[in-house]
Amino acid sequence: MNTENERAAERLRELPILPLRNTVAFPYSIMPLVVGIPKSVKLIDEAMKGDGMVGLVAMKDPSIEEPKPEEVYQVGIVAKLNTVSRGPDKSFQVIVQGLERFRVERWIEFEPYLRAEIMTLPEIVEKDLELDALQRTLREVANEVIKLSPDIPNEAIFLLKQVQDVQHMVYLIAGNAGLSISEGQKVLETDSIKDKLRLLITHLNHEREILSLGKKIKSEALGEMDKAQREFYLRQQMKAIEKELGEDKKGDSEFDEYTTKIEDIGLPEEVLKEANREMKRFKGMSPHSPEYSVIKTYLDWIVELPWNEASEDQMDIGSASKVLDEDHYDLEEVKERILEFLAVRKLVKERGLGPEPGEEKASSEAMGAILCFAGPPGVGKTSLGQSIARALGRKFTRMSLGGMRDEAEIRGHRRTYIGAMPGRIIQAIKRAGTRNPVFMLDEVDKIGNDWRGDPSSALLEVLDPAQNHAFRDHYLDVDFDLSDVIFITTANQLETIPPPLRDRMEIIHLDGYTEYEKTRIAQRHLVPRQLKANGLREEEVSFTEEALRKIIRDYTREAGVRTLERQIGAVCRKCVVKIVAAEATRLTVTPELVREYLKKEQFECELSENIEIPGIATGLAVTAVGGEILFIEATGMKGKGTLTLTGQLGDVMRESAQIANSYVRSKAGHLGVHSELFETTDVHIHVPAGAIPKDGPSAGLAMVTAVASLFSDQPVRGDVGMTGEVTLRGRVLPVGGIKMKILAAHRAGLNTVILPKRNEKDLDELPIEVSESMQFVLVERIDEALDVALRPDPVSEMPLAANG
Secondary structure, three states: OHHHHHHHHHHEEEEEEEEEOOOOOOOOOEEEEEEOOHHHHHHHHHHHHOOOEEEEEEEOOOOOOOOOHHHEOOEEEEEEEEEEEEOOOOOEEEEEEEEEEEEEEEEEEOOOOOEEEEEEEOOEOOOOHHHHHHHHHHHHHHHHHHHHOOOOOOHHHHHHHHOOOHHHHHHHHHHHOOOOHHHHHHHHHOOEHHHHHHHHHHHHHHHHHHHHHHHHHHHHHHHHHHHHHHHHHHHHHHHHHHHHHOOOOHHHHHHHHHHHHHHHHOOOHHHHHHHHHHHHHHHOOOOOOHHHHHHHHHHHHHHHOOOOOOOOOOOOHHHHHHHHHHHOOOOHHHHHHHHHHHHHHHHHHHHOOOOOOOOOHHHOHHHOEEEEEEOOOOOOHHHHHHHHHHHHOOOEEEEEOOOOOOOHHHHOOOOOOOOOOOOHHHHHHHHHOOOOOEEEEEOHHHOOOEOOEOHHHHHHHHOOOOOHHHEEOOOOOOEEOOOOOEEEEEEOOOOOOOHHHHHOOEEEEOOOOOHHHHHHHHHHHHHHHHHHHOOOOOOOEEEOHHHHHHHHHHOOOOOOOHHHHHHHHHHHHHHHHHHHOOOOOOEEEOHHHHHHHHOOOOOOOHHHOOOOOOOEEEEEEEEOOEEEEEEEEEEEEEOOOOEEEEOOEOHHHHHHHHHHHHHHHHOHHHHOOOOHHHHOEEEEEEOOOOOOOEOOOOOHHHHHHHHHHHHHOOOEOOOEEEOOEEOOOOEEEOOOOHHHHHHHHHHHOOOEEEEEHHHHHHHHHOOHHHHHHOEEEEEOEHHHHHHHHEOOOOOOOOOHHHHO
């Protein structure tokens, strides 16, 4: 025991500790070091004055300049300073030789440098067959790695063969195997030579696999490169042979063809400059080059775009008006705007008032037109664009914007991308074949945006007369003049269009049609179109006016005529079956035949419901598909005076209901209702249909009327509809969508509509047949509306309290 303690004591000694950055030092290794940190410089200086022995340990974090004891590993090596030379910057260039391993027992000093008491660690060498096998395996794997590695010279195999001592071999390989700091430290800290051998064998096997795989990849890449070079050499030989045989003209034919086209087109100066630049690249390029097809596609777009091709406008105002009347019934505002556009162009052309040579083309904004047709589906917005093109004698092209989310669909992709193409604006212009078509942008209110950009922002340039004369597509990268294009956009709702985009368009509202208008449209357009679509002649099938009215009333409920045309088509197909089966040669469609062909009615008039009980009022609303009537239902029951609202009402509509309840309670005396009744009655207001979200202030007047009817026990007149925002002071404020609301009331059979006084100006927009068949009551206060809407005689025999 004493002998072991004496041996341990002999292994104890004090040493200055030099931390190493990004390096693990091994015994028997000779390594150069550059020492520049002041603490380390002082350590080397004092060590040279002594016995020249230092302790080398690796740092855990190499970013720390002056590590503390806990920031270095506790196992390192004793090293001898062999050579020390001072550099011009006061740093030391040191060559050290590793001697043996040690472990730090305790730290003695931290300043001016680290100093510790260390104990040397002897290696555990168990000489047996296993050690010989491990040693031989390591040597073989190391030789294979040396052969595969391009960075290690083959002479290293001879050097490794000369080393017979197992410890020397382990540390020689460990120092040159590219071990990480943690892996190298693990080898250093392991006491058993066998375990060190196993660690090195595992690491070198992994390294061998990586080197083998890398060599395979490099070999395959070189093979592909050699193949490409061989093909290029053969093609060059083929060119030389074709030249000798006089067969090399084919390669120049495409270049000559593009040259001829570019000269004939008469391109603008900027476009011609870009085309010539690409032609120079195209001429000297091999057809097999990847860039060849890219340049060829670009030149195809340049020569095929209608830079100077334009349709001659039809300047006959009378002829244009006739075409518009043939294609569409009514829509006078739109037709007037198109005729104005034609008249301006005709006058400017006759008087020679075009832009001066030095003047910007965009300054003549009256020559362009950017219209936005806004209205519910089926009123003829899209087909109107085709009629405008026909009236003007221009080509027509359209593009749907619904669901578009990528800005590049408008401006195109840059040619750096594989498969790049111009944007859909330029593509549509190319399809039209002229630079001044009527261009319809459908569903402008349904554009989306995401991480790929905002298409509505890209449209700002397209739809701005001050900018679109120099529209620059990303793919073409040259200006294209869009100022002569008539842009027409369509939308169902203006609210979803960004304000800057809406500001660039002249908005024309297309509201819903009346029953009379739908009948005329069906007779003039829909029936003839469906007869032709189903292979029928006019003398074989005819529709009575009563049959068309029945389809409109009982089988459609829309602002436009799209569903009406589908139902007429369904009747026509039934007639085709009869004629083909030889059951009839001529059919007249009557209301009875409509009922037989289209089965049961799909819609019933809302007024067929029993609304002769108090608490129900008819309101008017506007939706994306036109005007609608809606019922406001109020009922009371015994309770504590609470108010319940249902029917998926939005915040504004819920506030209108609360205002209605508060107003009626404040006017209890005027309505002849005891104020105590409000405190003992719960009120429930419901707006069908419950599955449809609703919002807006325009139902406020109808809600007041329903609550007043409930508490006064006076039913609301069934033939009265109403709209208007209300205040707690009893005022009735104006609302929007008056025309569509009144058309909905007319379709539903109402004959009286109560409106805010300040909406009187909107009545001028109504069709004559509607304004003559309905009565309009204009009110400024709620009291005036209640006097008209409530029936003076109570119908319910039971008092309200009994209803609960």
